[in-house]
Amino acid sequence: xxxxxxxxxxxxxxxxxxxxxxxxxxxxxxxxxxxxxxxxxxxxxxxxxxxxxxxxxxxxxxxxxxxxxxxxxxxxxxxxxxxxxxxxxxxxxxxxxxxxxxxxxxxxxxxxxxxxxxxxxxxxxxxxxxxxxxxxxxxxxxxxxxxxxxxxxxx
Amino acid sequence: xxxxxxxxxxxxxxxxxxxxxxxxxxxxxxxxxxxxxxxxxxxxxxxxxxxxxxxxxxxxxxxxxxxxxxxxxxxxxxxxxxxxxxxxxxxxxxxxxxxxxxxxxxxxxxxxxxxxxxxxxxxxxxxxxxxxxxxxxxxxxxxxxxxxxxxxxxxxxxxxxxxxxxxxxxxxxxxxxxxxxxxxxxxxxxxxxxxxxxxxxxxxxxx
Numbered sequence: 502x503x504x505x506x507x508x509x510x511x512x513x514x515x516x517x518x519x520x521x522x523x524x525x526x527x528x529x530x531x532x533x534x535x536x537x538x539x540x541x542x543x544x545x546x547x548x549x550x551x552x553x554x555x556x557x558x559x560x561x562x563x564x565x566x567x568x569x570x571x572x573x574x575x576x577x578x579x580x581x582x583x584x585x586x587x588x589x590x591x592x593x594x595x596x597x598x599x600x601x602x603x604x605x606x607x608x609x610x611x612x613x614x615x616x617x618x619x620x621x622x623x624x625x626x627x628x629x630x631x632x633x634x635x636x637x638x639x640x641x642x643x644x645x646x647x648x649x650x651x652x653x654x655x656x
Numbered sequence: 657x658x659x660x661x662x663x664x665x666x667x668x669x670x671x672x673x674x675x676x677x678x679x680x681x682x683x684x685x686x687x688x689x690x691x692x693x694x695x696x697x698x699x700x701x702x703x704x705x706x707x708x709x710x711x712x713x714x715x716x717x718x719x720x721x722x723x724x725x726x727x728x729x730x731x732x733x734x735x736x737x738x739x740x741x742x743x744x745x746x747x748x749x750x751x752x753x754x755x756x757x758x759x760x761x762x763x764x765x766x767x768x769x770x771x772x773x774x775x776x777x778x779x780x781x782x783x784x785x786x787x788x789x790x791x792x793x794x795x796x797x798x799x800x801x802x803x804x805x806x807x808x809x810x811x812x813x814x815x816x817x818x819x820x821x822x823x824x825x826x827x828x829x830x831x832x833x834x835x836x837x838x839x840x841x842x843x844x845x846x847x848x849x850x851x852x853x854x855x856x857x858x859x860x861x862x863x
Contacts (some may be wrong), residue, residue, distance in 0.1 A: 616752035
C-alpha cells in the first residue's frame with residue numbers, strides 16, 4: 502500500500518515495504534541526498550529530519566509512520582535565495598569541516614530554535630546530541646547562537 | 657617528515673582515548689544501576705507466590721530501566737545510563753528538542769535496533785523503582801498519591817494490559833541483532849499472578 506505524505510511541501514506517494522526506514526526512502530527512492538546515513542542506529546544524528554516539526558532520526562523511523570505527515574529535509578529548510586537562519590549562521594561561522602554530519606546538526610538546530618528561541622549553552626548541550634567526528638562543536642555552538650539572533654531579528 | 661606528521665595525531669588520539677577511558681572508569685554516572693540482593697536472588701529461583709512472580713517482573717531491567725531514580729533513563733542489559741545524556745524532561749517524554757519520539761516509535765525497529773512501544777517514556781519521578789525493595793515498589797504502586805490516582809482495579813489493568821508494560825515480553829533486538837532479555841516469568845503467568853495477588857487483597861509480605 503502506498504504511503505502518502507508531504508515532503509518539503511510537495512505531495513509524495515511511495516509504494517515500498519512500509520517498514521523501510523524513511524531515510525532509505527528519502528535518499529534512494531526520492532533521490533534527495535542531503536540527509537545522510539551515519540550509524541543506522543539512531544545514535545549519530547546525521548539522518549535527522551523534521552516530522553511535523555519535530556526532530557526525528559530517519560534511520561529509525563519506518564515509512565509507515567510518515568503517512569499523512571509533513572516531512573522536512575535539509576533541502577526543504579531553505580534555498581540559496583532564501584536561506585534559513587540556521588543555514589545563514591552556518592555559512593557566516595564557516596562551521597563545516599568535512600560536512601557529512603552537518604545537515605543533521607542543522608535540522609536538529611532548526612527544531613531546537615522553534616522550541617527554545619534563545620538557547621543557552623546548556624540547552625544546546627542537552628538537546629543537540631548529534632556526533633561530529635571533525636569536532637566542529639565549538640563553531641556549531643557559535644552558529645547556533647548566531648542563528649537564534651538572526652531568527653529573532655527576522656521576527 | 658611524513659611519518660612524523662601522522663605520528664603526532666596518532667599519539668594524541670591514543671592519549672585522548674586513554675584519558676577518556678580513565679575518566680569513564682572513575683565516573684559513577686556511567687556505572688550500571690545498583691543491583692539489589694533481591695534482584696540477584698530472583699534470578700536463582702522465583703518463588704511461586706503471586707507476589708513473588710509479579711515482583712520478579714517489576715524488578716527486572718526491562719521495567720526498571722524506565723523507572724529510574726534520577727532524571728535519566730537507563731538502557732541495556734547492564735542498565736547503564738542512556739547514551740547521549742538523554743534526559744527525562746518536564747513531561748517524562750524528553751527535552752523540548754530531544755524527545756523520546758526522536759528515536760523511539762510505536763514499535764521496535766529491527767533495522768536500527770531501537771526499541772519502541774506506544775507512549776514510550778519514563779515513568780514519573782514519583783514512580784521511581786530503581787534501588788527500591790520489592791515491598792517499597794509494591795507500596796508505591798498501591799498508593800494513589802504516587803501511582804497517579806489509580807484504584808487497585810486500574811492498577812491491575814495498567815500492569816496487565818498497557819502496551820508499554822507488555823512490551824517487556826516483546827523487547828526486540830538491539831543494534832547488533834542480539835535479542836533483549838525478557839522478564840524471568842512468562843507473560844501469561846505474570847498476568848495471572850498480578851490478578852491473583854489483587855484478588856487476594858494485594859497483600860504485601862513483611863520483609
